[in-house]
Amino acid sequence: MTKFLILEDSSKSGFGGGQRVTLNIINVIQSSRLDSCNQIYIFDFYNPFHLETEFSKSACQIPNVHYRRLFVNLFQIKPSSVRSSNSVYLFEAISYPLFFVVNSVVLLISYSLLWARTRDRDKLAVYISAKSPLFLSIILTIFRPRIYYHSHNVAKKGLMNNLLLLIMRITGAQEISVSKASSITNTSIVIPNPSSSSKVTLLHDTINLKFQDKCFATMSNLLKWKGIQNYLDAIPLIDKFHDSVAPRLSHRIYGKGNYLEVLQRHSIELSLHSVSFRGFVSDVLSVLRDEVFCLVLPSIACEACPMTLIEAVSLGVPVITTNIGGQYEYLPDCLKSYCYPPGDKKALAMSISKLASLDESSYLTLCENILNQAFIFSYKSFSEKVSATLCIDEI
Numbered sequence: 152m153t154k155f156l157i158l159e160d161s162s163k164s165g166f167g168g169g170q171r172v173t174l175n176i177i178n179v180i181q182s183s184r185l186d187s188c189n190q191i192y193i194f195d196f197y198n199p200f201h202l203e204t205e206f207s208k209s210a211c212q213i214p215n216v217h218y219r220r221l222f223v224n225l226f227q228i229k230p231s232s233v234r235s236s237n238s239v240y241l242f243e244a245i246s247y248p249l250f251f252v253v254n255s256v257v258l259l260i261s262y263s264l265l266w267a268r269t270r271d272r273d274k275l276a277v278y279i280s281a282k283s284p285l286f287l288s289i290i291l292t293i294f295r296p297r298i299y300y301h302s303h304n305v306a307k308k309g310l311m312n313n314l315l316l317l318i319m320r321i322t323g324a325q326e327i328s329v330s331k332a333s334s335i336t337n338t339s340i341v342i343p344n345p346s347s348s349s350k351v352t353l354l355h356d357t358i359n360l361k362f363q364d365k366c367f368a369t370m371s372n373l374l375k376w377k378g379i380q381n382y383l384d385a386i387p388l389i390d391k392f393h394d395s396v397a398p399r400l401s402h403r404i405y406g407k408g409n410y411l412e413v414l415q416r417h418s419i420e421l422s423l424h425s426v427s428f429r430g431f432v433s434d435v436l437s438v439l440r441d442e443v444f445c446l447v448l449p450s451i452a453c454e455a456c457p458m459t460l461i462e463a464v465s466l467g468v469p470v471i472t473t474n475i476g477g478q479y480e481y482l483p484d485c486l487k488s489y490c491y492p493p494g495d496k497k498a499l500a501m502s503i504s505k506l507a508s509l510d511e512s513s514y515l516t517l518c519e520n521i522l523n524q525a526f527i528f529s530y531k532s533f534s535e536k537v538s539a540t541l542c543i544d545e546i
Contacts, residue, residue, distance in 0.1 A: 154190045154191075155277075156265065156275070157192065157193045158194050158278070158279045158280070158281070158284030159194070159195045159206070160195070160281035161207065169301075170206040171344075172280065172303065175345060175533065177191055177216060191217065193216060194261060195220055196283060219261070251286065251287070255289075255290045258291070275294075276298075279298065280300075285300050285319075285324070286314075286318060288322050297542075299326075300325070302329070302334065302455075305333055306332065306334055316336065325338070326339040327340050327342055327537075328342075328455075329343060329455050329456035330456045330476075332456075332477040333477065343456055343528060345528055346464075346529070347436065348440075353467050353515065357440070357441060358515050360441075365400050365444045365507055366403060366442055366443055366445075367446075368438075368446060369403075369449065370406055371405075371459065373404070373407060374408050376452040378473070378493065378494070381451065381499065382447055384421070384496045385500040385503065387421060388497060389500045389504050392505075396504050400503070402426045403429050405431070405432045435459065439463050439466050440466050444469075445470070445471060445503075446463040447470075448460055448471070449471075449473065450476070451493040452475075452493070456481065457477060457478050464521055464524070465522075465528050467518040467519065467522040467525070469486060469521065470489075474492060483524035483525070486521065489505065489506060
């Protein structure tokens with residue numbers, strides 16, 4: 152029996168992309184051995200304002216998972232449902248030393264108890280999915296465990312990146328990254344996040360309906376760096392490239408965030424009658440599969456591994472996005488010609504016009520080619536790579 156200690160931080164994002172991947176990792180660990188069950192212990196940073204999160208509820212429902220709220224996030228002084236996992240307040244930075252000392256002691260005691268109850272200590276492994284617990288993992292080096300760090304954010308040069316490199320050298324942690332854009336070390340093992348959709352067969356009736364409506368949509372948190380304002384600016388330019396295309400297109404903005412009012416005002420200023428704001432959508436897969444002709448991902452900054460792109464590609468839905476970061480890295484080759492430089496409204500309008508001008512047969516062929524390249528996002532591919540990386544059958 153293998154024991155895995157998972158150090159998670161759900162105190163800020165609650166149930167973001169990192170937590171979804173952690174649950175997928177847990178499922179892989181649990182299904183990897185048929186002869187015996189692996190035991191999983193989760194030590195989670197928690198937000199005092201929200202003791203029960205979607206992540207904690209989901210984790211507690213998985214067999215042989217022992218969930219513990221061992222870490223109080225001492226510097227989490229105000230909750231936010233739309234807060235970036237990278238954001239840090241001044242009070243947090245000041246109080247971090249106290250936070251680090253208290254939680255180091257808690258981690259040391261907790262891991263010592265786990266270590267003492269394990270006969271074969273070579274079968275202890277530590278999986279870390281956030282920066283805060285990675286810093287704390289220094290205390291575990293006295294036990295010399297096998298440590299894995301899963302990086303989910305875009306790697307940026309600077310002090311934080313150098314600190315993470317130093318910590319990984321000290322602890323000997325093996326980095327797993329969701330894309331090359333998120334890789335910190337040269338030895339990182341890249342494993343893209345899996346799609347939640349099963350194998351898809353394109354239905355001609357659905358393709359026909361999509362072709363008639365030609366709905367272009369963007370799905371994301373409505374933040375400035377997502378580039379949605381550039382998307383709105385590009386819409387009036389579409390008819391300059393193909394004047395018979397623009398009147399037949401509809402544009403939907405799905406999502407919520409602190410930039411919503413700005414985007415709504417901008418849409419009114421531009422008199423964009425073809426644009427509708429649909430708010431948060433819970434069933435992304437159904438909307439992409441049945442309604443969206445093309446997903447637009449106009450981010451002006453690098454993304455690590457955008458899940459909407461992964462879901463769209465796994466359903467055979469075309470994607471227009473910028474030519475940077477993980478969004479470009481994971482775009483199928485047949486869609487690379489629709490990419491454009493960040494912030495280039497004219498190039499975005501040209502790409503939309505080009506895709507909207509395809510006849511139905513060409514559009515269907517494009518969708519089929521996208522599906523043929525979507526295998527890298529299958530759960531099977533993800534499971535095989537994770538099992539091989541964590542050496543589950545060997546520890």
